Amino acid sequence: MTLSILLVVSAALFCIGLLAALSRRHAIFILIGIEMMLAAANLNFIAFWRFAPQPQPPTGVMVAIFAIAIAAAEAAVGLAMVIAVYRHFRTTNVDQLDQLKG
Amino acid sequence: MNSWITSNVWLIPATPVLASLLILGFGKSARFTSSAVAVLGQIAALAMSIFAFVPTLHSHSFRAIQNLNWFTFGGQTLRIGFVLDPLAAAMLMMIALVGLCIFVFSIGYMSEDKNFSRFFAYLSFFSGAMLGVVVANSLLLLFVFWELVGLASYLLIGFWIERPSAAAAAKKAFITTRIGDMGFFLGILWLYHASGTLLFYDGGRGCLENVGLLALGASATFIALLIFCGAVGKSGQFPLHVWLPDAMEGPTPVSALIHAATMVAAGVFLVARVYPIFAVGAINGVTTSLTVVVWIGVVTGLMAALIAVAQSDIKRILAYSTVSQLGLMMVSLGVGGVAAGIMHLLAHGFFKALLFLGAGSVIHGCHHEQDIRKMGGLRRLMPVTFGTYAVGMMALSGVPFFFSGGWTKEEILHATANWSHSHAPHYLMMIGVILTALYMTRQIIFVFFGGKRSGSEQAHESPSVMTIPLIVLAVCAILFSVVLTPAWPWLESYLTGHPARFDPHLLLQPMIIVSLALVGAGVSLGIWMYRRADGRDPLQQAQPALFRFLENKMWIDEIYDRTVIALSAILARLSDWMDRHVWDGLVQDIGRIGQFFGRVTTSTDERVINAGVDEGTVGAHGFGRLMSRRHSGQIQTYLGAIALGMLALVLLYAWLG
Numbered sequence: 221m222t223l224s225i226l227l228v229v230s231a232a233l234f235c236i237g238l239l240a241a242l243s244r245r246h247a248i249f250i251l252i253g254i255e256m257m258l259a260a261a262n263l264n265f266i267a268f269w270r271f272a273p274q275p276q277p278p279t280g281v282m283v284a285i286f287a288i289a290i291a292a293a294e295a296a297v298g299l300a301m302v303i304a305v306y307r308h309f310r311t312t313n314v315d316q317l318d319q320l321k322g
Numbered sequence: 323m324n325s326w327i328t329s330n331v332w333l334i335p336a337t338p339v340l341a342s343l344l345i346l347g348f349g350k351s352a353r354f355t356s357s358a359v360a361v362l363g364q365i366a367a368l369a370m371s372i373f374a375f376v377p378t379l380h381s382h383s384f385r386a387i388q389n390l391n392w393f394t395f396g397g398q399t400l401r402i403g404f405v406l407d408p409l410a411a412a413m414l415m416m417i418a419l420v421g422l423c424i425f426v427f428s429i430g431y432m433s434e435d436k437n438f439s440r441f442f443a444y445l446s447f448f449s450g451a452m453l454g455v456v457v458a459n460s461l462l463l464l465f466v467f468w469e470l471v472g473l474a475s476y477l478l479i480g481f482w483i484e485r486p487s488a489a490a491a492a493k494k495a496f497i498t499t500r501i502g503d504m505g506f507f508l509g510i511l512w513l514y515h516a517s518g519t520l521l522f523y524d525g526g527r528g529c530l531e532n533v534g535l536l537a538l539g540a541s542a543t544f545i546a547l548l549i550f551c552g553a554v555g556k557s558g559q560f561p562l563h564v565w566l567p568d569a570m571e572g573p574t575p576v577s578a579l580i581h582a583a584t585m586v587a588a589g590v591f592l593v594a595r596v597y598p599i600f601a602v603g604a605i606n607g608v609t610t611s612l613t614v615v616v617w618i619g620v621v622t623g624l625m626a627a628l629i630a631v632a633q634s635d636i637k638r639i640l641a642y643s644t645v646s647q648l649g650l651m652m653v654s655l656g657v658g659g660v661a662a663g664i665m666h667l668l669a670h671g672f673f674k675a676l677l678f679l680g681a682g683s684v685i686h687g688c689h690h691e692q693d694i695r696k697m698g699g700l701r702r703l704m705p706v707t708f709g710t711y712a713v714g715m716m717a718l719s720g721v722p723f724f725f726s727g728g729w730t731k732e733e734i735l736h737a738t739a740n741w742s743h744s745h746a747p748h749y750l751m752m753i754g755v756i757l758t759a760l761y762m763t764r765q766i767i768f769v770f771f772g773g774k775r776s777g778s779e780q781a782h783e784s785p786s787v788m789t790i791p792l793i794v795l796a797v798c799a800i801l802f803s804v805v806l807t808p809a810w811p812w813l814e815s816y817l818t819g820h821p822a823r824f825d826p827h828l829l830l831q832p833m834i835i836v837s838l839a840l841v842g843a844g845v846s847l848g849i850w851m852y853r854r855a856d857g858r859d860p861l862q863q864a865q866p867a868l869f870r871f872l873e874n875k876m877w878i879d880e881i882y883d884r885t886v887i888a889l890s891a892i893l894a895r896l897s898d899w900m901d902r903h904v905w906d907g908l909v910q911d912i913g914r915i916g917q918f919f920g921r922v923t924t925s926t927d928e929r930v931i932n933a934g935v936d937e938g939t940v941g942a943h944g945f946g947r948l949m950s951r952r953h954s955g956q957i958q959t960y961l962g963a964i965a966l967g968m969l970a971l972v973l974l975y976a977w978l979g
Contacts, residue, residue: 242962250958278396318955 226267234260247302247312251295258291327373328386331404331457334370334414335467338363339450345443356439357429360446364425367453368418371411378411379816387459387523401521405459408816409664413456413591416668419798420583420675421449423791427679428575430788431686435573441481445579448474452584456591461510461520461529461549464592468506468556471588472499475580479572491571498565502555509548513599516541522595530598542602546611549596550618557589557648560622564879566645570637574682577637582644582678583671590651590667594660606742607658613743616656620747623649625876627757631764632861632872635692636681639765643718644674646754650734653747659737661817666734668813669726669802673717676795680711683784683792684769694768695859698775703782706789708770710796715766717799719759719845722838726799729806731755732837733814739833752840759844760851767852 237256244250262284269280306312327333341363345356378384389403425445432441451474454467480492514520517534519527527533538545553559558566569581580586593600593615600611626645633639647670654663685692687704701708713725722728735755738748774781783789805812851860862869874880952959 238965242958242965277394281393281395314957317957 223267223271226263230260230263230267233257233263245313245315247305247314248299250314251298251302254298255291255295258287258294262287327370328377328406329388331374331386331388331406331410334367334374334418334457335450335452335454337366337370337450338446338453342443342446342450345439345446348439350437350439353438356442357425360442361422361425361429363446364418364422364449367449368415368422371414371418371453374406375411375415378406378408384408385523387525389459389521389524400462401460401519401524402463403459403521403524404457404463405523406457409591409594410456412664412668412813412817414453416671417449417452417456417584420671420795421445421452421579423795424575424579424583424675424679425449427578427682427788427791428573430785431575431682432573437481441478441573444474444477444481445575448478448580448585452588455588459522459528461513461522461596464595465503465506465510468552468588468592469503471580471585472496472503472556475499475569475585478576478580479569481572481576485571488571491565491568495565495569498562499555502551502553502562504551505548506552506555509545509551512541512548513538513545516545530596535598535602538599538602540603542599543610546596546600546602546609547614549599550593550611550615553589553592553652554618555589556592557586557652558622558645559589559618559649559652560625561878563622563626563645564875564882567638567641567875570635570641574637574678574685577641578675578678578682581641583675586644586648587651587667587671590648590655590663593652593655594664597655597660608741608743612656612658614656616653616741616743616747619649619652619654619656620750621649622646623653623754624750624757627754627761629872629875630761631757632859632869634695634859634873636684636694636697636765636769637678637692639694639761640674640677640681643677643758643761644670646758647674647718650731650751650754653751654734654737657737657741657747659734661814662730662733662737664817665806665813666727666730669717669730669799669806672795672802673714673725673727673799676710676792676799677714677718679788679792679795680707680714683707683788684711684781686784686788687781689780694765696775697769697781698772699770700781701770704784706783707792710789710792711770712766713796713799715762719762719841720755720837721841722834724800724803726802726806728837728841729803732831732833733806735837736833752836755837755840756844756847759841760848763845763848764852767848 234257237253237258237260240253240256241250242253244253265287266280266284269275269283272280302312305317309317311317338360341359344359345352348355348359377386385405385407387403387405389401392400392402394400425442428441428445432438435441448471451467451470455464455471458464458467476492476496479495480489482488510520513529516539517529517537519529519534521528522530524531529535529538535542555562566581566586570577572581600615601607601609603609604612623646626642626649630639630642630646633642647666651663651666651670654660654666684697684700684704684707687700687707688697691697717725717727720728720731722732735748735751738751739745741747805816806814854860859869862873871877
């Protein structure tokens with residue numbers, strides 16, 4: 221297990237997540253994509269911490285756990301928004317949601 | 323082979339979970355494959371359970387543990403592990419065997435359901451999680467499996483999601499058990515704080531071994547009571563029992579597997595597993611926490627037995643009977659009869675699964691009629707179901723000598739009689755035994771005897787894929803009694819680690835005569851009361867007020883509606899009002915201040931600055947129009963722009979070095 225393998229995995233995870241967020245039409249899949257990108261960022265964080273010259277015991281894990289907790293909150297808010305959007309527009313297809321249009 | 327499985331116990335829960343994932347992968351149309359994979363996974367789990375059971379026979383107090391580090395957090399290492407001891411091995415055998423019977427039964431019962439394969443995926447998932455609860459060697463790991471079991475239960479109660487009542491029942495079960503689990507989780511945190519480990523056994527350093535127990539000290543009572551909260555929720559004990567009867571909205575095999583034989587027994591198992599924490603500082607085997615366990619069990623046992631007498635849904639009677647039997651097990655654990663409680667749990671697993679599957683067969687045969695007042699005369703139409711149901715009924719009522727339930731109930735009565743604190747639970751449990759015999763006799767008379775009624779006109783015997791599991795379970799319910807008799811208390815010695823002796827003189831003890839008399843009294847009272855019942859309930863005619871009180875489950879649901887639920891509704895409405903009027907008003911007022919300043923600046927703006935800026939805006943307007951074409955309103959376009967921008971920044975950074 222070297223740092224570069226972890227970074228490649230994390231980069232791949234990030235790209236998959238980005239692709240999902242960009243190409244899926246269902247709001248929930250976009251949320252899933254965003255979660256994957258967050259996971260990739262977490263993985264990067266842990267990897268750099270783990271392979272740091274002098275890893276301080278709790279710091280890296282602490283930040284990652286913090287990020288996971290925030291991601292959970294974000295997912296809850298995101299899903300609630302999807303439900304609210306669905307109730308309002310009767311669809312979760314993001315192609316049909318263009319209220320942000322300038 | 324034997325040593326291989328004892329050091330890889332995790333494979334037993336892993337196999338059904340794997341089967342479940344495979345089934346989900348196959349998709350909806352692979353009906354036969356799904357059931358085959360589920361049954362094969364369960365057979366594999368059963369085979370491994372048997373292999374794991376064999377080495378536990380060789381030595382008394384056998385215990386194999388394997389612990390591993392889950393993760394390190396600063397100076398703390400969180401460890402989880404698996405354990406194989408007589409308690410776990412006996413539970414493994416029961417769960418795997420009963421589970422297998424129910425899987426096979428489900429092939430027949432669910433044959434016309436359009437979500438057949440999803441059902442088997444959930445069943446396998448449940449089975450894996452339940453086996454995991456049993457072999458966990460860490461309270462945290464046990465809690466993880468415990469919650470997975472709760473999730474499986476939620477999914478399966480709400481399996482017929484298109485029925486609003488099933489969806490509501492699933493939600494009620496999940497939320498009610500969550501209340502208990504909250505306490506359980508607090509107990510886990512406190513235990514970790516006090517003892518520094520959540521492993522049960524760790525070569526003398528676990529939280530159930532001397533060092534850990536000494537570290538607990540006086541906090542043991544509170545920790546035990548918090549853990550007991552979880553058991554109260556999962557095992558349907560008063561006051562959190564309300565979800566279990568509603569859970570009967572799920573398919574009947576689910577009621578048999580989860581809400582009768584295995585999952586609801588997890589609470590009893592949990593108390594038995596962490597019994598040393600309950601027993602810290604015991605004087606004559608009595609501690610505060612154990613006394614609470616006894617009285618909760620007594621209240622639950624009697625209350626549920628009384629309610630069962632006045633129910634008319636065949637499954638709800640069995641559900642309340644389950645609640646009542648779980649109360650009995652709790653009483654047994656609380657008075658110190660751990661082995662008796664676990665023996666009753668195992669025996670109950672067999673005969674209650676049998677009764678539920680029998681009820682499923684009756685419901686299937688009567689074309690989904692569940693009201694016992696509309697059944698009748700099924701004795702001739704469904705002979706196999708009747709025969710096996712009668713075995714289950716006698717085992718549940720506790721008929722001595724031939725049926726497993728008789729011996730275990732006698733053991734429990736024995737344990738309560740020896741409790742030094744009070745004799746009240748002993749006599750109250752005797753009343754419970756009479757009531758059990760009474761309501762089971764009532765059910766049998768209504769369903770199987772008398773003439774045919776509206777629901778049973780078209781009844782037919784179920785196919786053999788459903789009757790064979792019934793016969794297997796009935797044989798188990800009878801044969802299991804061989805290892806339970808006081809003359810040769812093999813199972814008790816297996817669980818406690820004391821060697822067993824064969825002594826036929828112990829077969830006839832005074833307590834056996836007492837339980838024979840109690841069961842006889844219950845059954846004859848039942849026959850006398852319901853001998854002429856023809857679709858109407860004699861108790862209802864004689865005591866309408868009492869009957870209504872019991873039929874409505876002592877109005878506990880209504881009391882919860884008026885108190886706990888009403889209170890939270892009031893709180894929600896209060897917050898809503900605060901939001902609308904207080905906070906919103908505050909925000910509006912701040913907004914008005916802004917508006918005032920805005921008006922001041924507008925007037926200066928319009929008169930002083932506007933003229934000069936007007937010229938500039940024409941250019942900005944054109945640019946704005948250009949940019950607004952990029953604003954399609956599609957969030958994914960925006961996201962793409964962000965990604966491109968980030969890519970550009972990365973490239974710039976790479977280029978500049």
